[in-house]
Amino acid sequence: MPRSVRHKKRSSERNTLSAKMRKRIRTALVSLVVVAVLGTSFWLYTEWRHYQRALQARFPEFGIVMPAHHSIHGIDVSRYQRYISWPAVSSMKVLGIKLGFCFIKATRGTGHTDPLFSRNWRRSKQAGLVRGAYHYFIPTQSGLEQARHFLRVARFSKGDLPPVLDLEEAKGVSVSQLRKEALVWLATVESATGIRPILYTSVGFYQQYLGRAFDVYPLWVAHYYQPRQPSIQREWSFWQHSDAGRVNGIEGPVDFNVFNGDSSAFRRILIP
Numbered sequence: 338m339p340r341s342v343r344h345k346k347r348s349s350e351r352n353t354l355s356a357k358m359r360k361r362i363r364t365a366l367v368s369l370v371v372v373a374v375l376g377t378s379f380w381l382y383t384e385w386r387h388y389q390r391a392l393q394a395r396f397p398e399f400g401i402v403m404p405a406h407h408s409i410h411g412i413d414v415s416r417y418q419r420y421i422s423w424p425a426v427s428s429m430k431v432l433g434i435k436l437g438f439c440f441i442k443a444t445r446g447t448g449h450t451d452p453l454f455s456r457n458w459r460r461s462k463q464a465g466l467v468r469g470a471y472h473y474f475i476p477t478q479s480g481l482e483q484a485r486h487f488l489r490v491a492r493f494s495k496g497d498l499p500p501v502l503d504l505e506e507a508k509g510v511s512v513s514q515l516r517k518e519a520l521v522w523l524a525t526v527e528s529a530t531g532i533r534p535i536l537y538t539s540v541g542f543y544q545q546y547l548g549r550a551f552d553v554y555p556l557w558v559a560h561y562y563q564p565r566q567p568s569i570q571r572e573w574s575f576w577q578h579s580d581a582g583r584v585n586g587i588e589g590p591v592d593f594n595v596f597n598g599d600s601s602a603f604r605r606i607l608i609p
Contacts, residue, residue, distance in 0.1 A: 396583040396584065397431075399434070401581055402579075403593075408600070409596040409599075411594045413440035413577065413592045414441055415453070416451050418453075418587050418591055419453075419589075423464035425584075427464040429585040437466065437467060437603075438469065438603075440468075440470075440471050440498065440501060440557075442503075443470040444473070445475065446473070446483060447478050458470065468498065469498025472487040472491075474502055474503055474519060476508045476514070477509075480520070481522070484525035487522075488530075495607075495608055496607050496608065499535050502536055502537065504538045512545075516550055536555070537559070537575075539559045556569075558573045558577065561578060561580060562579065566597075579592065580593075
Protein backbone atom coordinates (compact mmCIF):
# COMPACT_ATOMS: atom_id res chain seq x y z
CA MET A 338 0.00 0.00 0.00
CA PRO A 339 1.45 3.37 -0.98
CA ARG A 340 2.55 5.62 1.92
CA SER A 341 0.02 8.33 1.03
CA VAL A 342 -2.83 5.82 1.18
CA ARG A 343 -1.62 4.44 4.53
CA HIS A 344 -1.38 8.00 5.87
CA LYS A 345 -4.92 8.81 4.70
CA LYS A 346 -6.22 5.59 6.27
CA ARG A 347 -4.55 6.31 9.61
CA SER A 348 -5.80 9.89 9.46
CA SER A 349 -9.33 8.65 8.73
CA GLU A 350 -9.10 6.17 11.62
CA ARG A 351 -7.90 8.93 13.97
CA ASN A 352 -10.73 11.21 12.87
CA THR A 353 -13.22 8.39 13.46
CA LEU A 354 -11.79 7.71 16.93
CA SER A 355 -11.77 11.44 17.67
CA ALA A 356 -15.40 11.77 16.59
CA LYS A 357 -16.36 8.75 18.76
CA MET A 358 -14.46 10.25 21.71
CA ARG A 359 -16.18 13.62 21.30
CA LYS A 360 -19.53 11.87 21.12
CA ARG A 361 -18.77 9.94 24.33
CA ILE A 362 -17.66 13.11 26.09
CA ARG A 363 -20.81 14.94 24.98
CA THR A 364 -22.96 12.03 26.16
CA ALA A 365 -21.16 11.95 29.50
CA LEU A 366 -21.53 15.71 29.96
CA VAL A 367 -25.22 15.60 29.09
CA SER A 368 -25.68 12.74 31.57
CA LEU A 369 -23.88 14.71 34.28
CA VAL A 370 -26.01 17.78 33.62
CA VAL A 371 -29.21 15.70 33.75
CA VAL A 372 -28.13 14.05 37.02
CA ALA A 373 -27.18 17.44 38.50
CA VAL A 374 -30.48 19.02 37.47
CA LEU A 375 -32.51 16.08 38.80
CA GLY A 376 -30.49 16.02 42.04
CA THR A 377 -30.87 19.76 42.57
CA SER A 378 -34.56 19.61 41.77
CA PHE A 379 -35.09 16.77 44.26
CA TRP A 380 -33.12 18.64 46.96
CA LEU A 381 -35.10 21.84 46.38
CA TYR A 382 -38.38 19.92 46.50
CA THR A 383 -37.33 18.21 49.74
CA GLU A 384 -36.34 21.51 51.34
CA TRP A 385 -39.59 23.10 50.15
CA ARG A 386 -41.58 20.26 51.71
CA HIS A 387 -39.75 20.70 55.02
CA TYR A 388 -40.56 24.42 55.00
CA GLN A 389 -44.20 23.72 54.19
CA ARG A 390 -44.37 21.32 57.15
CA ALA A 391 -42.78 23.99 59.37
CA LEU A 392 -45.44 26.49 58.25
CA GLN A 393 -48.13 23.96 59.12
CA ALA A 394 -46.58 22.91 62.46
CA ARG A 395 -48.98 24.01 65.19
CA PHE A 396 -49.11 22.78 68.77
CA PRO A 397 -51.69 23.48 71.50
CA GLU A 398 -48.89 23.79 74.08
CA PHE A 399 -45.10 23.56 74.39
CA GLY A 400 -45.22 19.83 75.16
CA ILE A 401 -42.96 20.02 78.23
CA VAL A 402 -43.19 21.20 81.82
CA MET A 403 -42.25 24.89 81.63
CA PRO A 404 -40.44 26.53 84.56
CA ALA A 405 -43.09 29.23 84.88
CA HIS A 406 -41.34 30.85 87.86
CA HIS A 407 -38.96 32.28 85.22
CA SER A 408 -40.36 35.04 83.03
CA ILE A 409 -38.01 35.07 80.00
CA HIS A 410 -38.03 31.98 77.79
CA GLY A 411 -36.21 31.02 74.61
CA ILE A 412 -34.98 28.26 72.33
CA ASP A 413 -31.76 27.26 70.58
CA VAL A 414 -31.61 25.94 67.02
CA SER A 415 -29.30 24.68 64.31
CA ARG A 416 -29.69 23.09 60.88
CA TYR A 417 -31.29 20.06 62.57
CA GLN A 418 -34.49 22.09 62.98
CA ARG A 419 -34.50 22.56 59.18
CA TYR A 420 -36.43 25.56 57.85
CA ILE A 421 -38.14 27.54 60.60
CA SER A 422 -41.18 29.80 60.34
CA TRP A 423 -39.89 32.48 62.70
CA PRO A 424 -43.11 34.56 62.76
CA ALA A 425 -44.96 31.46 64.01
CA VAL A 426 -42.30 30.92 66.69
CA SER A 427 -42.47 34.48 67.98
CA SER A 428 -46.27 34.68 67.99
CA MET A 429 -46.93 31.47 69.97
CA LYS A 430 -48.26 32.12 73.46
CA VAL A 431 -49.42 29.53 75.98
CA LEU A 432 -50.77 30.52 79.41
CA GLY A 433 -48.99 33.84 79.20
CA ILE A 434 -45.62 32.34 78.19
CA LYS A 435 -43.97 33.61 75.00
CA LEU A 436 -40.52 32.98 73.55
CA GLY A 437 -38.34 36.08 73.67
CA PHE A 438 -34.88 34.94 72.58
CA CYS A 439 -33.04 32.33 70.54
CA PHE A 440 -29.49 31.02 70.33
CA ILE A 441 -28.48 30.00 66.79
CA LYS A 442 -25.60 27.73 65.79
CA ALA A 443 -23.14 29.60 63.59
CA THR A 444 -19.98 27.53 63.29
CA ARG A 445 -18.17 24.36 64.29
CA GLY A 446 -14.42 23.81 64.50
CA THR A 447 -12.10 25.73 62.20
CA GLY A 448 -14.08 25.55 58.96
CA HIS A 449 -17.71 24.43 59.22
CA THR A 450 -20.57 26.94 58.98
CA ASP A 451 -24.13 25.92 59.77
CA PRO A 452 -25.88 26.08 56.37
CA LEU A 453 -28.99 27.72 57.85
CA PHE A 454 -27.24 30.21 60.13
CA SER A 455 -27.53 33.21 57.84
CA ARG A 456 -31.25 32.62 57.27
CA ASN A 457 -31.99 31.99 60.95
CA TRP A 458 -29.88 34.96 62.05
CA ARG A 459 -31.71 37.35 59.75
CA ARG A 460 -35.26 36.08 60.08
CA SER A 461 -35.29 35.56 63.84
CA LYS A 462 -34.52 39.26 64.31
CA GLN A 463 -37.14 40.23 61.73
CA ALA A 464 -39.66 38.23 63.79
CA GLY A 465 -38.82 40.25 66.90
CA LEU A 466 -36.74 37.70 68.83
CA VAL A 467 -33.50 38.62 70.57
CA ARG A 468 -30.83 36.51 68.87
CA GLY A 469 -27.47 35.06 69.84
CA ALA A 470 -24.86 33.07 67.88
CA TYR A 471 -22.88 30.10 69.19
CA HIS A 472 -19.79 28.16 68.15
CA TYR A 473 -19.44 24.40 68.68
CA PHE A 474 -15.91 23.84 70.00
CA ILE A 475 -13.66 21.00 68.82
CA PRO A 476 -10.95 20.43 71.50
CA THR A 477 -8.50 18.79 69.07
CA GLN A 478 -8.36 21.95 66.92
CA SER A 479 -6.78 25.35 67.49
CA GLY A 480 -8.82 27.63 69.71
CA LEU A 481 -7.42 30.65 67.89
CA GLU A 482 -8.39 29.39 64.43
CA GLN A 483 -11.84 28.39 65.67
CA ALA A 484 -12.34 31.89 67.07
CA ARG A 485 -11.25 33.48 63.80
CA HIS A 486 -13.65 31.28 61.86
CA PHE A 487 -16.53 32.20 64.18
CA LEU A 488 -15.73 35.92 63.91
CA ARG A 489 -15.75 35.73 60.11
CA VAL A 490 -19.26 34.28 60.12
CA ALA A 491 -21.10 35.87 63.06
CA ARG A 492 -21.62 39.64 62.88
CA PHE A 493 -23.19 41.16 65.98
CA SER A 494 -25.40 44.22 66.35
CA LYS A 495 -26.74 46.32 69.18
CA GLY A 496 -29.35 44.36 71.12
CA ASP A 497 -27.96 40.91 70.29
CA LEU A 498 -26.98 38.39 72.94
CA PRO A 499 -23.22 38.00 73.52
CA PRO A 500 -21.31 35.36 71.50
CA VAL A 501 -21.39 31.84 72.92
CA LEU A 502 -18.80 29.07 73.17
CA ASP A 503 -20.44 25.61 73.18
CA LEU A 504 -18.23 23.15 75.12
CA GLU A 505 -19.63 19.62 75.19
CA GLU A 506 -16.89 17.08 74.48
CA ALA A 507 -13.22 16.48 75.29
CA LYS A 508 -12.38 14.11 72.39
CA GLY A 509 -9.60 12.52 74.41
CA VAL A 510 -7.51 15.65 74.97
CA SER A 511 -6.14 16.43 78.43
CA VAL A 512 -8.00 18.75 80.78
CA SER A 513 -5.15 21.27 80.63
CA GLN A 514 -5.11 21.30 76.81
CA LEU A 515 -8.89 21.67 76.57
CA ARG A 516 -8.85 24.56 79.02
CA LYS A 517 -5.97 26.25 77.21
CA GLU A 518 -7.60 26.18 73.77
CA ALA A 519 -11.04 27.12 75.09
CA LEU A 520 -9.61 30.11 76.97
CA VAL A 521 -7.80 31.21 73.80
CA TRP A 522 -11.14 31.16 71.94
CA LEU A 523 -12.86 33.15 74.68
CA ALA A 524 -10.08 35.73 74.93
CA THR A 525 -9.84 36.15 71.16
CA VAL A 526 -13.57 36.71 70.71
CA GLU A 527 -13.75 39.08 73.67
CA SER A 528 -10.80 41.09 72.34
CA ALA A 529 -12.32 41.32 68.86
CA THR A 530 -15.86 42.22 69.94
CA GLY A 531 -15.34 43.99 73.25
CA ILE A 532 -17.98 41.65 74.69
CA ARG A 533 -17.39 38.91 77.25
CA PRO A 534 -18.70 35.64 75.71
CA ILE A 535 -21.17 33.28 77.31
CA LEU A 536 -20.04 29.72 78.07
CA TYR A 537 -22.44 26.85 77.27
CA THR A 538 -21.91 23.42 78.81
CA SER A 539 -23.54 20.76 80.97
CA VAL A 540 -23.31 20.52 84.74
CA GLY A 541 -21.15 17.38 84.57
CA PHE A 542 -18.78 18.74 81.91
CA TYR A 543 -18.27 21.98 83.81
CA GLN A 544 -17.39 20.13 86.99
CA GLN A 545 -15.07 17.61 85.31
CA TYR A 546 -13.23 19.76 82.75
CA LEU A 547 -13.64 23.48 83.42
CA GLY A 548 -13.96 24.86 86.91
CA ARG A 549 -12.74 28.12 88.41
CA ALA A 550 -10.76 29.36 85.40
CA PHE A 551 -14.12 29.80 83.64
CA ASP A 552 -16.11 31.27 86.54
CA VAL A 553 -15.71 34.80 85.15
CA TYR A 554 -17.81 33.97 82.07
CA PRO A 555 -21.62 34.08 82.09
CA LEU A 556 -22.89 30.51 82.11
CA TRP A 557 -25.56 28.90 79.95
CA VAL A 558 -25.94 25.50 81.55
CA ALA A 559 -27.67 22.36 80.28
CA HIS A 560 -29.44 20.25 82.90
CA TYR A 561 -32.64 18.57 81.75
CA TYR A 562 -35.83 17.71 83.60
CA GLN A 563 -35.04 19.52 86.84
CA PRO A 564 -38.08 20.90 88.67
CA ARG A 565 -36.86 24.42 89.43
CA GLN A 566 -33.21 25.07 88.48
CA PRO A 567 -29.98 23.33 87.40
CA SER A 568 -27.87 21.62 90.05
CA ILE A 569 -24.71 23.70 89.84
CA GLN A 570 -22.99 25.69 92.56
CA ARG A 571 -21.92 28.76 90.60
CA GLU A 572 -24.18 31.49 89.25
CA TRP A 573 -25.79 30.92 85.86
CA SER A 574 -27.43 33.21 83.32
CA PHE A 575 -29.28 30.75 81.06
CA TRP A 576 -30.62 27.27 81.72
CA GLN A 577 -31.32 24.75 78.97
CA HIS A 578 -33.98 22.75 80.76
CA SER A 579 -35.34 20.50 77.98
CA ASP A 580 -34.43 19.09 74.57
CA ALA A 581 -37.96 17.97 73.72
CA GLY A 582 -40.05 21.12 73.50
CA ARG A 583 -42.53 21.93 70.76
CA VAL A 584 -43.18 25.30 69.22
CA ASN A 585 -45.23 26.55 66.30
CA GLY A 586 -43.20 26.93 63.13
CA ILE A 587 -40.69 24.15 63.89
CA GLU A 588 -41.46 20.67 62.65
CA GLY A 589 -39.55 18.64 65.28
CA PRO A 590 -38.42 18.90 68.91
CA VAL A 591 -36.33 21.84 70.03
CA ASP A 592 -34.23 22.83 73.07
CA PHE A 593 -35.91 25.18 75.55
CA ASN A 594 -34.17 27.68 77.81
CA VAL A 595 -34.87 30.32 80.43
CA PHE A 596 -33.00 33.43 81.53
CA ASN A 597 -32.13 33.77 85.21
CA GLY A 598 -33.46 37.23 85.91
CA ASP A 599 -36.06 39.84 85.09
CA SER A 600 -36.41 42.05 82.02
CA SER A 601 -34.05 44.69 83.40
CA ALA A 602 -31.30 42.11 83.98
CA PHE A 603 -31.92 40.67 80.52
CA ARG A 604 -31.46 44.07 78.89
CA ARG A 605 -28.17 44.54 80.74
CA ILE A 606 -26.71 41.34 79.29
CA LEU A 607 -27.39 42.40 75.68
CA ILE A 608 -24.78 44.04 73.45
CA PRO A 609 -24.99 47.82 74.02
